[in-house]
Amino acid sequence: MSSGSTLGVGSALHSFLVFQMEKSNCSRARQILDSLVSFLRKFIFRILSMGPLPNHIAFIMDGNRRYAKKLNLIDGAGHKVGFLAVTSMLKFCYELGVRNVTIYAFSIDNFKRSPEEVQSLMELMQEKIEGLIKDESIVNCYGVRVYFVGNLKLLSEPVRLAAERAMLATAKNSKAVLSICVAYTSTNEIVNAVEESVEEKWNQITVLEASGAGYGLIKLGGIEHHESEPLIKLVDIEKHMYMAVAPDPDIIIRTSGEARLSNFLLWQSAFCYLYSPSVLWPEIGLRHFLWAILNFQRHHSYLNKKGEQLQHLLQDGF
Numbered sequence: 001m002s003s004g005s006t007l008g009v010g011s012a013l014h015s016f017l018v019f020q021m022e023k024s025n026c027s028r029a030r031q032i033l034d035s036l037v038s039f040l041r042k043f044i045f046r047i048l049s050m051g052p053l054p055n056h057i058a059f060i061m062d063g064n065r066r067y068a069k070k071l072n073l074i075d076g077a078g079h080k081v082g083f084l085a086v087t088s089m090l091k092f093c094y095e096l097g098v099r100n101v102t103i104y105a106f107s108i109d110n111f112k113r114s115p116e117e118v119q120s121l122m123e124l125m126q127e128k129i130e131g132l133i134k135d136e137s138i139v140n141c142y143g144v145r146v147y148f149v150g151n152l153k154l155l156s157e158p159v160r161l162a163a164e165r166a167m168l169a170t171a172k173n174s175k176a177v178l179s180i181c182v183a184y185t186s187t188n189e190i191v192n193a194v195e196e197s198v199e200e201k202w203n204q205i206t207v208l209e210a211s212g213a214g215y216g217l218i219k220l221g222g223i224e225h226h227e228s229e230p231l232i233k234l235v236d237i238e239k240h241m242y243m244a245v246a247p248d249p250d251i252i253i254r255t256s257g258e259a260r261l262s263n264f265l266l267w268q269s270a271f272c273y274l275y276s277p278s279v280l281w282p283e284i285g286l287r288h289f290l291w292a293i294l295n296f297q298r299h300h301s302y303l304n305k306k307g308e309q310l311q312h313l314l315q316d317g318f
């Protein structure tokens with residue numbers, strides 16, 4: 001049976017059962033519907049896993065406020081529904097076997113929004129982060145280690161402390177990794193990594209022979225080093241990236257039809273497949289997720305070849 005006809009049979013059964021549920025308000029029908037949907041999803045994932053699977057998917061959750069406006073909801077409601085979409089996407093990723101997921105939850109630029117909106121987003125963030133620590137949370141169910149990624153000093157103390165508690169509480173989970181980018185922009189990440197790399201090198205330097213213009217001959221970590229050799233290599237900067245906790249993403253999904261990265265994972269996305277469905281973030285569903293995976297599989301050999309070329313450059317010491 002093709003996955004198209006599976007979906008067709010699935011949606012007919014879905015409509016039938018929803019009709020039955022509305023008629024008899026029967027919770028048994030809901031249970032059957034949920035099990036059926038879950039069975040079909042797992043069946044489709046089985047088929048997909050015969051092809052190459054992404055190791056890392058990143059999400060830009062665009063369109064939460066527009067969703068609230070579209071449905072005449074109160075301010076902030078779009079972000080709350082948006083969190084439900086986060087949970088579904090995480091579930092799909094982990095069921096399919098994607099080991100790394102990253103979400104862009106709050107950029108440094110988002111601090112420029114009205115104080116009321118920033119406050120309400122921070123409260124939502126704190127509530128959801130505290131939820132992650134609970135035993136029955138999605139991250140504990142799937143054995144996911146959580147990292148908060150970004151300039152965490154910019155967060156209010158209660159949110160920062162909640163983030164630190166969640167990182168500690170999930171530190172022993174080892175099946176997958178969830179990176180939550182907060183107070184994050186790529187440019188800030190790169191500047192910070194360069195600064196830390198320079199500081200690290202600086203602390204290891206002993207000058208042996210000063211030359212007129214440059215630094216001449218130095219000892220770096222006990223090894224002689226001449227100024228003609230680069231002092232800071234790509235690998236040094238990579239080591240200090242906030243996102244060093246995960247491999248580079250294979251797919252970035254940005255909702256609301258925008259095909260821009262908006263200062264998200266710029267360093268890490270050189271050979272990444274970008275998928276931008278036109279739906280708003282709270283509307284994202286299984287079909288968009290499946291389409292992203294299928295397109296990734298279609299482009300896989302080209303992206304893989306390019307990624308391998310970059311790895312060779314890194315190994316050659318650039």
Ligand SMILES: CC(C)=CCC/C(C)=C/CC/C(C)=C/COP(=O)(O)OP(=O)(O)O
Nearest residue numbers: 061062063064065066079082083105128129
């Ligand atoms: C702990 C955790 C993972 C929490 C996540 C909560 C969540 C859904 C945050 C979304 C934040 C955000 C600024 C989304 C962009 O939509 P937008 O507000 O820019 O909407 P617009 O594009 O319609 O203006």
